[in-house]
Amino acid sequence: MKNCGLNRSISVVAGAAIATVLISVPALAQDLVGQCRRTNQRVDVYPSRGENVQPSGSLPSGTVVILSDNGSGGLIGISSPSTGLVQARYLNTNCDTSGNKPPVTGSKCRRVIYPDEGLVIRSQPNRFSNNLGGVEKNGRVELTTDPATRKKDGEGREWVEITQPKAGWVSNGYGGSNYSNLGMCPQ
Numbered sequence: 001m002k003n004c005g006l007n008r009s010i011s012v013v014a015g016a017a018i019a020t021v022l023i024s025v026p027a028l029a030q031d032l033v034g035q036c037r038r039t040n041q042r043v044d045v046y047p048s049r050g051e052n053v054q055p056s057g058s059l060p061s062g063t064v065v066i067l068s069d070n071g072s073g074g075l076i077g078i079s080s081p082s083t084g085l086v087q088a089r090y091l092n093t094n095c096d097t098s099g100n101k102p103p104v105t106g107s108k109c110r111r112v113i114y115p116d117e118g119l120v121i122r123s124q125p126n127r128f129s130n131n132l133g134g135v136e137k138n139g140r141v142e143l144t145t146d147p148a149t150r151k152k153d154g155e156g157r158e159w160v161e162i163t164q165p166k167a168g169w170v171s172n173g174y175g176g177s178n179y180s181n182l183g184m185c186p187q
Contacts, residue, residue: 033068033070036117037117039059039061045059046084049073057084071088074087110143110160110183111184112140112181122159127153127157129169133166144162145161148160148172160182
């Protein structure tokens, strides 16, 4: 009988240890690199992290920025419109850039349906090429051709060439998936 009680105690302790390990493992953070945000007030841009670092400039309220890292210590890196670090709390997830782009018409018209933060326009069909701007969710793009000119990168991501709002490439998701980042424009 004593042996049964000992086995039960060991399994309770082992179960508690496993539960503690599972609870203490942090969830993986979402990769924010390449996503756009909009400043919700005037923000200082810092050249580096550290104590007593002076701002190298500032951005006015309403500026669309492109994130270049996942952030830490309250600061997050940006790659556009300038390079540096800003305080993450001064960024909204809405990066609507409407009002400064030409209208998109014709059968080559598509709208961004995914992801919620919109798409980055790149100079080449890969996520490491120059960032040319962004298109918000429900924003319109115009394809260079219909059907679209498509290229797949080494990671399996499909890229679509566009002419509007800027000439470049936007990600259309991963080949073989049942979704697309772009949908048809309403008639």
